[in-house]
Amino acid sequence: GAVVSQHPSWVICKSGTSVKIECRSLDFQATTMFWYRQFPKQSLMLMATSNEGSKATYEQGVEKDKFLINHASLTLSTLTVTSAHPEDSSFYICSARDEQAGGYNEQFFGPGTRLTVL
Amino acid sequence: QQPVQSPQAVILREGEDAVINCSSSKALYSVHWYRQKHGEAPVFLMILLKGGEQKGHDKISASFNEKKQQSSLYLTASQLSYSGTYFCGILGGYQKVTFGTGTKLQVIP
Numbered sequence: 001g002a003v004v005s006q007h008p009s010w011v012i013c014k015s016g017t018s019v020k021i022e023c024r025s026l027d028f029q030a031t032t033m034f035w036y037r038q039f040p041k042q043s044l045m046l047m048a049t050s051n052e053g054s055k056a057t058y059e060q061g062v063e064k065d066k067f068l069i070n071h072a073s074l075t076l077s078t079l080t081v082t083s084a085h086p087e088d089s090s091f092y093i094c095s096a097r098d099e100q101a102g103g104y105n106e107q108f109f110g111p112g113t114r115l116t117v118l
Numbered sequence: 119q120q121p122v123q124s125p126q127a128v129i130l131r132e133g134e135d136a137v138i139n140c141s142s143s144k145a146l147y148s149v150h151w152y153r154q155k156h157g158e159a160p161v162f163l164m165i166l167l168k169g170g171e172q173k174g175h176d177k178i179s180a181s182f183n184e185k186k187q188q189s190s191l192y193l194t195a196s197q198l199s200y201s202g203t204y205f206c207g208i209l210g211g212y213q214k215v216t217f218g219t220g221t222k223l224q225v226i227p
Contacts (some may be wrong), residue, residue: 032213043120043205044160044217057212093159097213107150107207107215109159 002028002098006110013084014118020080021113023050023094029074030096034107035067038091050077050094084117091115119143121208121218129224130196138191138221140206149182149189150207150215153200160205164191196225 003026013019023033031052036044048058048069056069066088068080077096081088091114095107121142130136140149148167152160166182166189179192193200203222207215 034214036217043220046214046216049212049214091157095215106162106165108162109152112157112159114157 002026002096002108004094004096004108004110006094006113008113009111010114010116012116012118015085016083018080018082019084019115020078021092021094021115023077023079023096023110025075025096025098025108028096028098028100030077031074031099033071033077033094033096035069035077035079036093036095038093038112044093047079050079052077081115084115086117089115089117120216121206123204123206123218123221125221126219127222127224129226130200132198132225132227133195136193136196136223138193138204138206138223140189140191140218142187142208144187144208144210146182146184146187146189146208148209149180150209151178151180151189151191152205152207152217153202154205155202163204193223196223198225198227201225 005024007022033050035047038044047062048056050056050069050071052071058064071077091112093112094110121140124139150165151163154160182189201224203220205220206218
């Protein structure tokens with residue numbers, strides 16, 4: 001199957017700093033990628049849809065100025081958590097769909113990034 | 119609008135069977151099933167499409183009832199490796215997937 005990578009796999013930062021997380025599709029192109037956040041023992045909640053060459057679309061309740069998304073190429077989307085605070089500590093996961101794979105809309109997930117804000 | 123899964127948690131002995139249910143308040147066009155191990159990203163198991171088409175795992179099966187807006191995942195002859203949290207995902211507009219509440223499955227020897 002298609003492979004999605006994320007970097008870094010974990011990060012610890014001080015409150016008030018910004019953190020950038022990268023999501024790459026390694027063997028396919030993705031015009032659309034998705035960013036999720038997962039708190040402990042909870043389900044994955046979609047934060048935003050990253051669109052190559054255009055602005056991201058955010059889910060209700062997600063601050064677009066705090067979670068900056070850039071989808072600069074067909075294989076790379078980045079999520080920047082600006083002025084991070086302890087409540088932003090979470091597991092961030094990206095996914096992408098292999099649009100050449102036919103009509104199944106199967107999503108492939110990156111390994112996730114564990115963010116801890118002190 | 120998050121799909122509701124049942125049961126929330128289940129413990130099985132190796133070799134036993136389990137059924138995980140997923141109910142949606144919205145009409146279903148396709149249902150995805152994923153398994154997530156602790157600290158890892160979800161791994162795709164299966165997709166069910168309206169009309170009965172399936173793509174997925176050899177040892178796991180699922181059903182899709184469009185009328186009842188429900189899907190069920192069937193795990194037979196469970197193995198220790200089946201342990202994890204199972205999520206259903208409902209495909210919506212713009213290819214977005216809304217994940218269910220999750221079912222934690224633990225298989226013990």
